[in-house]
Amino acid sequence: MKRWLSRAEESLGNHSDRLNAINIFPVADGDTGTNLYQTVRAAARAAQDAETPDLGELLATAGRAAMEDARGNSGTLFAVFLAAFAEPLQGATRLTCTLLASSLHRAQIRSWSALSDPVPGTMLSVLEASAGGAADTASEHAGDDSNHALASTLRASVQHALRAVVRTESQLGPLTDAEVVDAGGVGFLLILDALRAAALGEELQDELLDGLHGYDIQAPHIHNGGDPDGVEVMCTINLSPLDAATLRLHLDELGDSVIMSAVTEVAEGYRWRVHVHVPDPAPALALIHRAGTPVNITVTQLALPAAGDAGR
Structure with a gap:
């Protein structure tokens, strides 16, 4: 598991520019790869230090660290995915095909529920497809905890994820118009393939990425044609769960791309990671401060910097 996350970090570092180039949904701000x-x-x-x-304890530790330092929609969804993926692995010291299928299924449910308005054709669809592929293959190997069964399940989950990435282009209008696949979906495919590679040596x-529409380092940055507003x-x-539900409802009324996920249990209820896109940060911050005492607050412009501002 430590090797998986290290390989995923390396892979995303190598591919971040190309992921940024095709980042046009939900906001064309060109930072999916970086996030x-x-x-x-x-x-x-965090995993290396644990x-x-x-396995569950290790990945739960990594998931909490990811949640506390999550960046953007894609980073927040990955953090939700990792924290949920860890849950069926609690107490396990070895990954099996059955545990892999259970972890992907749990992560799929939690990731979809973390968003107020989940949209097909995104990282969520790719996760759903990978979970489905793993479940089907694991069921064919019921009771078989061999490395062979695990290898078959890992490979199936990656292949289903790849097919789902290809489908994203036809599932979302902005992607269809730009003739590109979803950046977050490709990023998750890279993460999943890193798990396959790490587990199987x-x-x-x-x-895997050959032929994906728009995914070419020489291609222009598609997102440069957009001009996103807001923050x-x-x-x-x-x-508490009730206060969190109330805050989510109010944030839904103010903006979009609302993601709320529980990080860990605390005396007041749960520690939540909150993410929202809004035209103006002031009303959202006022709602958040009325709900409780937030920490790690960040407010980031969604609009791309002007050419002369690059690097500032």
Whole structure:
């Protein structure tokens, strides 16, 4: 598992520019690759520092670190995925095909429920497809905890994810118009292939990405044609489930891309990671402060910097 997250960090670092280039949904702000890379890096570093043979405990630690340092929609969804993926692995010291299928299924449910308005044709669809492929293959190997069964399940989950990435182009109008696949979906495919490679002692499959529409380092950055407005607000806050549901409802009324996921249980209820896109940060921050005492607050412009501002 430590090797998985390290391989995923390396892969996303190598591919971040191309992921940024095709990032046009939900906001054409050209940072999906960067956000995923930075969030996975936080998870990888936390995993390397953890000393436990328990796979669930290890990945839960990495998931909390990812959640606290999550960047953007894609990074937040990865953090939700990782925290949920860890749950069926609690107490396990070895990954099997059955545990893999259970972890992907749990992660699929939690990731879809974390968003107020989940949309097909995104990372969510790719996760759903990978979970379905793993479940079907694991069921064919019922009661078989061999490495062979695990290898078959890992490969099936990657192949189903790849087919789902290809489908994203036809599932979302903006992607269809730009003739590109979804950046977050490709990023998750890279993460999943890193798990396959790490678990089986194999190399990453760079050829998986051959032929994906728009995915070419020489291609112009598709997102440069957009001009997103507003800001992205993120924070961490301790709330009861009822107060969290109320805050989510109010944030839905103010903006979009609302993601709320529980990081860990605390005295007040749960520690939540909050993400929303809004035209103006002030009303959203006021709602958040009325709900509780937020920390790790970030407010990021969604609009791309002018050419003369690059690097500032």
